[in-house]
Amino acid sequence: xxxxxxxxxxxxxxxxxxxxxxxxxxxxxxxxxxxxxxxxxxxxxxxxxxxxxxxxxxxxxxxxxxxxxxxxxxxxxxxxxxxxxxxxxxxxxxxxxxxxxxxxxxxxxxxxxxxxxxxxxxxxxxxxxxxxxxxxxxxxxxxxxxxxxxxxxxxxxxxxxxxxxxxxxxxxxxxxxxxxxxxxxxxxxxxxxxxxxxxxxxxxxxxxxxxxxxxxxxxxxxxxxxxxxxxxxx
Numbered sequence: 001x002x003x004x005x006x007x008x009x010x011x012x013x014x015x016x017x018x019x020x021x022x023x024x025x026x027x028x029x030x031x032x033x034x035x036x037x038x039x040x041x042x043x044x045x046x047x048x049x050x051x052x053x054x055x056x057x058x059x060x061x062x063x064x065x066x067x068x069x070x071x072x073x074x075x076x077x078x079x080x081x082x083x084x085x086x087x088x089x090x091x092x093x094x095x096x097x098x099x100x101x102x103x104x105x106x107x108x109x110x111x112x113x114x115x116x117x118x119x120x121x122x123x124x125x126x127x128x129x130x131x132x133x134x135x136x137x138x139x140x141x142x143x144x145x146x147x148x149x150x151x152x153x154x155x156x157x158x159x160x161x162x163x164x165x166x167x168x169x170x171x172x173x174x175x176x177x178x179x180x181x182x183x184x185x186x187x188x189x190x191x192x193x194x195x196x197x198x199x200x201x202x203x204x205x206x207x208x209x210x211x212x213x214x215x216x217x218x219x220x221x222x223x224x225x226x227x228x229x230x231x232x233x234x
Contacts, residue, residue, distance in 0.1 A: 034116025058218025
């Protein structure tokens, strides 16, 4: 996950409301992946207000595939879609938009995600989310100058602490994910160039998909294959 910043709001809006933000994100094909108050949970780059982290929802793919970014088949369509959609949400809701792409310099999305209490470092060192598992896909963030109520994280500790099978470690056919890391990127790409790697290219990273929580992402195979083509261009 790589991270850039953009767009300051231009007008004063009413006091933000978490439920309204969640609904607006849902309509756009996104969902709230986490939220935090930087004053209470110190993070890099921010010190006040309320930060809302947005990621793909189960409704993202059908919405995205009807968008001009997808239909025009330009470079990095998901990033361009995210910049437009999250930027529009920021303008409507009175926030500053940040994105996990476009750098360097990069916005510290990993730091923000972990500080939200809804994302954790898995045994394989890949990030895991309390709802979408290892199919986590941050598309942007909204930073509000105001402090407003946000729900507490649903889990008190990482879901990996009670995962006895740890499929993120034993499912990867290239043995690229090992306990404590590092991620063997070269081994992964080499495997994807072989006939055996077709399954990962068409169905998504088998290790990420094997995480029990990944089912909560509602991820479509076509979406996963799209991301894999960008991760490993032929």
